[in-house]
Amino acid sequence: MIRRMVVALDGSPSSNAAAAVALRLASKTKAPVIGLGVVDAEWLHRPDAMPVGVLSYRHALDLKAMRSVELRMKAVMNDFVTRARQAGVEHMTVTAKGDAREAIDSVAHSCDLIVLGKTSLHSAKGEFTNVSLAVEHELRTCMRPVLVVPDLQRVAEPGRARVPILA
Numbered sequence: 001m002i003r004r005m006v007v008a009l010d011g012s013p014s015s016n017a018a019a020a021v022a023l024r025l026a027s028k029t030k031a032p033v034i035g036l037g038v039v040d041a042e043w044l045h046r047p048d049a050m051p052v053g054v055l056s057y058r059h060a061l062d063l064k065a066m067r068s069v070e071l072r073m074k075a076v077m078n079d080f081v082t083r084a085r086q087a088g089v090e091h092m093t094v095t096a097k098g099d100a101r102e103a104i105d106s107v108a109h110s111c112d113l114i115v116l117g118k119t120s121l122h123s124a125k126g127e128f129t130n131v132s133l134a135v136e137h138e139l140r141t142c143m144r145p146v147l148v149v150p151d152l153q154r155v156a157e158p159g160r161a162r163v164p165i166l167a
Contacts, residue, residue, distance in 0.1 A: 031113075
């Protein structure tokens with residue numbers, strides 16, 4: 001029995017598909033859903049080699065980029081709330097700054113299911129496959145069930161069999 005679930009959101013097609021599946025599953029099980037928005041602040045503020053005197057300019061660009069990402073995440077979370085209300089699903093939202101793995105782990109302990117988009121939550125920390133480090137981390141280490149959802153665009157490619165995730 002699923003009493004509560006969390007879905008990680010980053011605005012990618014894969015996380016949008018994961019949110020759709022989580023909301024559909026929640027409407028069937030009457031379980032509340034936590035929409036977890038993750039802002040990878042560490043990646044935005046990563047150290048780079050730069051010439052002398054550029055640090056203040058870089059800092060201003062970082063602040064501008066962070067504001068842009070925060071506005072995007074706010075829009076993603078508002079979209080999730082709208083979709084959850086339309087589905088009649090009990091929900092709440094949490095926005096976390098930092099590493100996606102740590103953010104998911106901090107919320108997952110109170111949930112019975114973690115729903116992730118297969119190609120969402122990418123960072124620039126050396127990922128070599130289309131599965132992000134955060135998704136792989138949850139699959140390998142999480143003590144809770146993890147449902148990994150492909151993006152709808154990949155599922156709808158010509159030649160692929162369409163199999164409903166939830167009937």
